[in-house]
Amino acid sequence: MRRTRRRLLILVLSLAFVSSIGRCVASESIIGSRETCDIEGEDFTVDKIPNTRCFNCLCKNGFVECRKQQCPSIEGCYTLLEPREDECCHRCKGCVQNGVHHGSETEWIEENDPCRIFSCKAGVITESRLHCYTPCSNPVPAAAGQCCPVCVGCHVNGQLVTADRSVTTTEDPCVTCRCNAAGRLTCAKQACPVLHCPGSKIVHDSGECCPRCKGSRRYLSPPKGACMLGTGVYNSGMQFYLDQCTRCSCSNSTVSCVRETCPVHDCPAEHQIALPGRCCPQCPEVEEVRPSCTYAGKTYGDGESWKLDSCKACACMQGKVRCAMPMCPPLNLPCPPNSRLEHPEGQCCPRCVESDGVCTVFGDPHYRTFDGKFFSFKGACKYQLASDCSGHTFSVRVTNDARSTRFSAWTKTIAIKVGDLKVNLGQKMRVKVNGKKVDIPYRVANRLDVNRTADSIVVSTQIGIKVLWDGISFLEVSAPTSYRGRLCGLCGNFNSLPKDDFTNRRGKLLQDPQPFGQSWLVGAKRSCVRPKPMVNFDRAKRCRGRKDHRLCNRLRSQIFDACHKKVNPTMYYKACLQDMCECPTENCYCESFTAYAHECKRLGIQLPHWRKSTRCRTGWDQFSAPAGPSFVPRFP
Incomplete structure (x- = not known):
């Protein structure tokens, strides 16, 4: 579904370049104030952008983000041709x-x-x-x-x-x-x-x-x-x-x-001699052939080679040092969307590498799929969260608990299956591998690693699938790009298209998250714990009457201010209000805060003191805390 935003932003067209006669060439980008949006992953049509077909606009991290169609580089071309009516890019004359x-x-x-x-x-x-x-x-x-x-x-x-x-x-x-x-x-x-x-x-x-x-x-x-x-x-x-x-x-x-192509010379350019009236330079007279070479104070025999660094290797050829190096392909920076610049250790050339897909689950379950679609689904049963529906190499299932509420649910346990290994993650940071409780860190050589961070358990598998669990209700599943288009479940198919993420088990595209979520139910019905809802219970009216806004408002306060320009907090704020509607412990606001902080961290923004400022404890705190009444924060 495509929607039109009437007030997106005040457009200011930036000039890509100016010709020698002072005429402006078509805009390459858009700058201006950013407009917020509510439906994560949704496509937008923006009437105020000229050549609309050349821009793709969607809702990402709560902001309308428009990117121009990627064009070939025009750097160095002084015969640029104007795009035709059906084109978006300038071309260099052929x-x-x-x-x-x-x-x-x-x-x-x-x-x-x-x-x-x-x-x-x-x-x-x-x-x-x-x-x-x-x-x-x-x-x-x-x-x-x-x-x-x-x-x-x-x-x-x-x-x-x-x-x-x-x-x-x-x-x-x-x-x-x-x-x-x-x-x-x-x-x-x-x-x-x-x-x-x-x-x-x-x-x-x-x-x-x-x-x-x-x-x-x-x-x-x-x-x-x-x-x-x-x-x-x-x-x-x-x-x-x-x-x-x-x-x-x-x-x-x-x-x-x-x-004319000049012949290949054995001597470096600085030693070559230019001759008057001749096209090509030449090397000095051939020196006496020696059986060894000296480089950086070390002697090498004829034919011996050595590596200087990840980019350069040399060899001794008849008393002369000859070196070679890889030709790195040109990089069009910045890297394309959903990718990052990487320079692997021991390799010569940097490269743009696609980022892993991340599916997030938090609170009264809110889901953000691998492709960025955001939705809420309050089923209190066992569901297929993510699975390799092509090669069947792994599956991740979640069991949701109603926590004695009538309409809500929270993730209670996770079951990860990779080959003949099964990992169960539970409340209070409990971990089982093939049915036996294990202590962290735990490792199965070349197959599985289970470690802990300051606030989470991280399960890493050899096939590249990672699962992060905070022991309460926050969950992240990461999948490498080799799984693109191969996945299915509540986390979507990971094909870079948010609009088809509501594809059910039978391959039919749905519009409503409720039937979509129910289609991924697995296991026996006894795994469902939803009590029957009260007749004529007006949940929305009850929630509007609660005073949870001052708790959730912390998301929009200075505590998280460093991230507000990168990730719009509105989506998480609304999720917080939903979570607090039937929250059985009065501190369910922390689950939206956790999801927001993790999204900020993934974008490189650290929020080191947010837990202290909001009095949100980690799963490790709850694991070690003595039994007693639920902690209820009191904010001024």
Whole structure:
């Protein structure tokens, strides 16, 4: 269901970039005051946003959040084309050769000459020839349709070349080595593409093969039939030289260039000698071959390799140190929604990694699914919370207790099943594994770990499923992205679409949480503990008459102020009021506070003193507390 918000925010369009003639290009983002929302995970249509189809708006953490459709990077393009009516993204001008269109940043080879390579960059075609590099003594001749001979084995100067990552040498960063699944290594060098931007906008980063254009600009059409390259205009049919390595021509408004590829050098760039009137530099005269190398005060024999760090390895080749390093793919920061930047220890390249899906249960049960849909379901039976409905690798079931109330329920126990292991989590932090009570920490080697935090029990499994339980009623289930689209139960299917989370056991999409929740009932009916409700009992009227607002208002106070800009407390405040309606212990407000604090922590916001300020105890406190009347806080 899609809803329209009449007053979302006062839109201020931010300029993505400005062309040289001062005209504004379409907005790339929206800034302004944030509007709150009530239905977590719900889609929204916002009339005030231009090009509405280009934005996806939904309710997340109690705020309307709009994200523009992700577009390819336009950095470095000075021939930007306006989006067509059916498009949301700017495009960089492509190239046409022999009637075939090629997109910007693409390459292709001559059909009858695999060493002849073409590239298109911002509307300019660059032709060059590959220079092969064979870092082995006995290369295998090139196969039909291939340019370069191959080496058996996937190491370059001591650096392993994996199938998903290219490697370059530090002596010549324009050399690219790739390894296929059969363990065959190919290394080659090609000329850099001709750039279409003013010279003042060209930068050459240290250690990079090719210079690049900095910034971007709209395409300025040259006179009919003419060509534009950088700031120069060339008539159709005209030939010209950019430098000693590059000859270009203009034909039908398209610039085509032929650029010489310099050979692979054994010496670093700083030792190469530029010769007058020549395109390529050369190395000094060959020195005497030595049987060993010295690096950082240590001597290595000929052919010996060593690793400097996670990014760089070196080898001794006939008395010279040769090094290589992986080529990290470009990162479009910030990372996409529901992902984070990660730099794994021991690995060279950072990467954007999808975050685990988290399903939360708290209070008089309120559920937030893996995909972010928020709902309440007050069934007091046993239910399937989350399960792998594809591979059947795990299941998590919850038993809800009515606590002697007529309409409410709270999570009482959890049953986790992974293979032949069954973990039961109960009140007062009780833990059983395969029916036997265990002390924490507890471990089953390579399968299961049960640990404690300051306020919870954490069960971690080898398959990546994690369960956090506070011993009272707060529960979190975390699932890695490998389970995306494979799950079912009250926590939804984890497919990134909140709107289909109410899919029942038979695969039918429902609208009401009550029949949806009941469809996931498991076990015998004797597990249900709901007393029969009183006839004509007006619960809503009774709840409106209670004075629980001053307790729940703590969620909207300065105690949680550090998190209010990240997570709207309204949803948790309303849940708190519901929980207090039939609360048998008078401190059920703490369960919404716990859920709110955990959500804040997941977003990197610490609230270290909230328990002390609200007098909310942990499950560990209750486990060690002497028997007696329920604790009733008194707030001023």
